[in-house]
Amino acid sequence: MKKPLLMIVGAIAVLAAAAFLYPNAPSGNAAPPGKDAKHGEKGHDEGHGAEGxxxxxxxxxxxxxxxxxxxxxxTLHDSIILNGILQPNQEALVQVTPRFPGVVREIKKRIGDSVEKGELLAKIESNQSLSVYEMRAPFSGTVIDRQISLGEYASEQKPAFVVADISTVWVDLSVYRRDLPRVRLGDAILIDVGDGGDPIKAELSYVSPVGSADTQSALVRAVVANDGMRLRTGLFVSARLILSAKxxxxxxxxxxxxxxxxxxxxxxxxxxxxxxxxxxxxxxxxxxxxxxxxxxxxxxxxxxxxxxxxxxxxxxxxxxxx
The missing domain is CATH 2.40.420.20 (conserved putative lor/sdh protein from methanococcus maripaludis s2 fold)
Structure with missing residues (x-):
């Protein structure tokens, strides 16, 4: 009987000492200091919404x-980006040359002027007959080049004017050899003119059968309507060639x-x-x-x-x- 009694007395002594040393210690299921039973750390969810x-x-x-x-x-498109240049439509372009060599006596049109078919371009005094003859526009279009000046000698070996119908232009693009097997006539392209406007939709009308040794690329072309004269020949453009659509x-x-x-x-x-x-x-x-x-x-x-x-x-x- 003495041994159990001593154990009980010892346990009471331990509890009394703990109460003396830790008078504010929590009891039962109370959370430790700095915690609350619901959120753990105090204020964990304060000021924030749901996760994500x-x-x-x-x-x-x-x-x-x-x-x-x-x-x-x-619609998702598999595509490649091509770079190129705007060219005059060579099928709607004429080089106007003097019939006989002579001296330029009068010039009526400059680069950028619109002309009607049969309109006077210049007058040349023939060296052979010393008579003056006229050079006239072969069709309606725009003068895109002029190679003569007033008073100079004009030869039948060199064009005096270049007249083009610029209502359509060629968009000439380069395709690198690795992409050539994927390119076909009729493929759709979106042309970025670089003026901040919407891309122009067109189709490839020509794929060159030969390539360039210098660039290791081949030429492809689209003929594009020049609405509002937005397309200016000589300027560079880029185009997105659409290969497939999903x-x-x-x-x-x-x-x-x-x-x-x-x-x-x-x-x-x-x-x-x-x-x-x-x-x-x-x-x-x-x-x-x-x-x-x-x-x-x-x-x-x-x-x-x-x-x-x-x-x-x-x-x-x-x-x-x-």
Whole structure:
């Protein structure tokens, strides 16, 4: 009986000492200091929304330049970029040469002037007969070159004027040898004139059977209507040659795709909130990305400047960590 009694007395002594040393110690299921039973760290969720959600007012979205676009079906294009130059349509161009050598006595037209068929271009005094004869436009068009000056000697060996119908122009493009097997007559191209306007749609009408030894490329050509005289011969252009097209049920702009913790996400807009949606992507082209899963047709999302939303999400996660 003495031994159990001694054990009980010892336990009471230990409890009494603990109470003396730690008078404010919690008891039962109370959380440790600095914690609460529901959230762990105090204030962990204060001031923040659900995980992966960023709240931004419409005014803040506009100020950040974030573009809101609606997900929709799209056509994805497999394409290559070609560079080239605008040329006069050689099938609608005439070099006007003197019939007889002589001295230029009068000039009526300059480069850039429009002419009608039969309109006077210049007068030449023949060296043989000393009589003056006229040079007239063979058809209606525009004077794109002139090689004579008043009082100089004009020879039948050199064109005096070049008259062209510039209502159509040639778009001559270079295709490198590695891409030549993929190019066919009738292929669609989108021509970027470089003036800030919309691309011009056209089709290839010629593929050269020979290549250039200097550039290791071959010439392809499209004949394009020069609406509004937008196309100026001699200027460089680029064009996107469309090799194939694929219809997809849902696509977003390439600028919408962001990476968060090694996951592909798109920020979907609902009210004044963006939700980071995990997405599965499929095919893509230079502009759009197919969305296999994660975004639906009709969802609104952040496209241009979507990285701003990602930065805001990062700020929220950092405040959670503290």
């Amino acid at each position: 959600v960023v709240e931004m007012t419409d005014a803040k979205v506009a100020a950040a330049g974030i573009e809101i676009v609606t997900a929709a079906p799209a 219809q997809v049920p849902v696509a977003v702009k390439g600028s919408a795709l962001q990476t968060v913790e090694n996951r592909n996400v798109v920020f979907v807009r609902s009210g004044e909130k963006f939700e980071a949606r995990d997405v599965e992507i499929g095919s893509r082209d230079s502009e759009n990305i197919e969305i296999v899963f994660g975004v639906m047709d009709g969802d609104k999302y952040a496209a241009r400047n979507s990285f701003v939303v990602k930065a805001e999400l990062g700020k929220g996660e950092a405040s959670h960590d503290h």
